[in-house]
Amino acid sequence: xxxxxxxxxxxxxxxxxxxxxxxxxxxxxxxxxxxxxxxxxxxxxxxxxxxxxxxxxxxxxxxxxxxxxxxxxxxxxxxxxxxxxxxxxxxxxxxxxxxxxxxxxxxxxxxxxxxxxxxxxxxxxxxxxxxxxxxxxxxxxxxxxxxxxxxxxxxxxxxxxxxxxxxxxxxxxxxxxxxxxxxxxxxxx
Numbered sequence: 001x002x003x004x005x006x007x008x009x010x011x012x013x014x015x016x017x018x019x020x021x022x023x024x025x026x027x028x029x030x031x032x033x034x035x036x037x038x039x040x041x042x043x044x045x046x047x048x049x050x051x052x053x054x055x056x057x058x059x060x061x062x063x064x065x066x067x068x069x070x071x072x073x074x075x076x077x078x079x080x081x082x083x084x085x086x087x088x089x090x091x092x093x094x095x096x097x098x099x100x101x102x103x104x105x106x107x108x109x110x111x112x113x114x115x116x117x118x119x120x121x122x123x124x125x126x127x128x129x130x131x132x133x134x135x136x137x138x139x140x141x142x143x144x145x146x147x148x149x150x151x152x153x154x155x156x157x158x159x160x161x162x163x164x165x166x167x168x169x170x171x172x173x174x175x176x177x178x179x180x181x182x183x184x185x186x187x188x189x
Contacts, residue, residue: 037061
């Protein structure tokens with residue numbers, strides 16, 4: 001019994017440590033410290049080699065650093081482990097776009113658009129039509145990739161804000177009902 005409790009406590013401590021390490025890596029990523037973020041995500045993967053979140057974070061950090069081969073490996077691994085996850089599709093499409101691999105970019109970006117917001121899907125379709133209309137310069141490809149990445153990030157932030165607002169409203173309604181019901185429940189009979 002004591003050994004079981006000790007193992008459970010050890011597992012919880014290790015999981016909490018991994019969660020903190022992932023949080024530090026994500027903080028570095030979101031604050032633009034991409035070298036640090038990449039190193040921290042690699043530390044997380046050393047501890048938890050099946051962490052899809054760490055592969056995605058590592059991929060984004062490497063993408064932002066311009067290390068497209070390393071980013072592609074991280075996103076491919078994330079997609080292999082979680083095929084339903086849309087973010088690897090987006091970034092694999094952006095990497096192909098930057099490399100001038102229009103067919104691969106189109107396939108990956110269309111798969112992302114199928115599960116994304118209508119606004120992002122429209123922007124992806126416009127970008128793909130522009131690519132089909134003639135050769136695109138390196139600078140135009142960079143602009144398209146940055147625009148699509150920004151649009152997807154804004155859409156994700158909007159969804160997160162809507163979910164937070166809905167949760168906040170749900171809590172408020174629940175608390176209001178609790179306060180309204182309390183006097184009735186406390187009446188003496």
